[in-house]
Amino acid sequence: MKILIICHEHPPLGGGGGSAASRFAMNLAGQGDEVLFVTSTYKDMPLREQTDGYGVFRFDISRKNKFGCDIPELIRFGLRGKRFIDELFKDYRPDAIAAFFAIPSGYVARYASQKYKIPYIVSLRGGDVPGFLSRELWFYQFLATPLLKKIMGSAKRVFSNSRYLARLGEKTSKSEIAVVPNGFDTELYKPDFSKRPGGLVNILFAGRLVYQKGLDVALKAVSILDKTRFHLNIVGSGPLEGELKALAARLNLAGSTTFMGWLTKSELLKLYQQSHILVIPSRDEGLPNVVTEAMSCSMAVVGTNCGGIPELVENGVNGYVVEPDDIKAFSEKLGGLISDTDTINKFCENSREMAGRWSWADAANRLRGLINEH
Structure with a gap:
């Protein structure tokens, strides 16, 4: 099958959405599909290349930032x-289109579906769902909702990466949204x-330095x-970096915290391997x-009860989940873990076992199944 994936970001640009889209592309290509990925460029990146078995x-779009797009760029x-689609389709026609965001x-x-009669599916990733990050995105989502209804209504299927986003998206689409979780590699x-x-417990936070996180x-x-x-x-890194560094200094954390900036994939992998606990205190x-x-x-996780986090973290099994902004509860769960090596080891072991239950190949098969639904 010839599958066209469209996403405004692709590694090394952007965040989790582009990374997930690229993993779908790689696994679909690895399973025999012919995959082409259309995305944006940045600075001197090549306009065309072959990577991991698929074309990019x-x-x-006059993109100014490697890690995200502003509204004019979108x-x-x-x-x-x-x-770009009109030029591309002069000598190329996919069997289906998968749009991420x-x-x-x-x-x-x-647009491509209506003009060229090609079915498309849409993956909801977060910021494109009314109600997600409503504190920051409410005005954009308010303006975009009529268009979102048309996009979701015309799609063959709509899917999200979590049950939480599916429920949120169904308030706009008024129809069932499938769930295809991100895979584990x-x-x-x-x-x-x-x-x-041994002795010192390494705790890791990884994400944009914004209010949401x-x-x-x-x-x-x-x-x-x-x-x-x-x-x-x-x-x-992010717009709140200076403010958060100042907060760490006021809290006398200079000797027990390190702001590392963005790391390469291989550098982050080494840090995962050196760390015992991931903290994800997102709102x-x-x-x-x-x-x-x-x-x-094989890391334990202490996170918040929001979005898809509780779909990955089971309380008392591979970590703990507390309510967003509950500093006392977050501290109690972390404090209990860093003083209990046996529980950390148990949670770490359980995380690795749970990760083996759903792969990117499984996710790619599910996506293809949505395309092939009658």
Whole structure:
């Protein structure tokens, strides 16, 4: 089958949505499908390349940031994407289109479907769902909702990566949304216990430094704990970086926290292998890749009861889930873990076992099944 994937981001650009789309592409191609991935370019990236068994075609949207797009850039992706499709389809026709993010990719897919009579499916990833991150995105989502209804209504199927996003999306689509969770890659992400120190517990946070991710909660939670028992490594950057570094200094965490900026995939893998506990204190989430990667590397997880996090973290099995912004509960769960090596080891073992239940190959098969539904 010839499958066209459309997403405004593709590694090394963007975040979890583009990364997930690329993993679907790689596994579909590995299973024999002919996959082409249309995305945006940045600086001197090649406009065409072959990677992991599939083709990547890029076009310019005057993108200014490697890690995310602003609203004008998303609009340009939609408008220029239509022109790009017209040029592409002069000598190429897929059997189906998979759009990751209803806006802007779903907008381009709907245009291609209506003009060239090709079915498309849409993957909801978070920010494209009204009600997700409503504090930051409510106005954008309010304006976009009429278009979102058309995009979802015209799609052959709509799917999300978590039950939470599916329920949220169904309020807009008024029809059933399938769930295709992100896969676990237990071959690439695997533990190496020789890298984990004895005595000191390594805690890891990885994500954008924005309000949604809740790092301020984690910093306040660990500031209550015995600082000789742990070290918190913080991977990522963002608009709140200066403010969060100042908060860490005020909380006397300079000696027990390290802000590391963004890391390469291989550098992050080594850090997973060196760490015991992942903290994900988010205020809203889809199905975060960082949790699936950490679980594959046999890490315990302390997260919040929001989005798809409780679909990955089972209380008392591979970690703990507390309510968002509950600093006291977050601190209590972390404190209990760093003083109980046996429980950490049990949670780490359970995470690795749970990661083996659903692979990216399984996810790709499910996506293909949605395309082939009658």
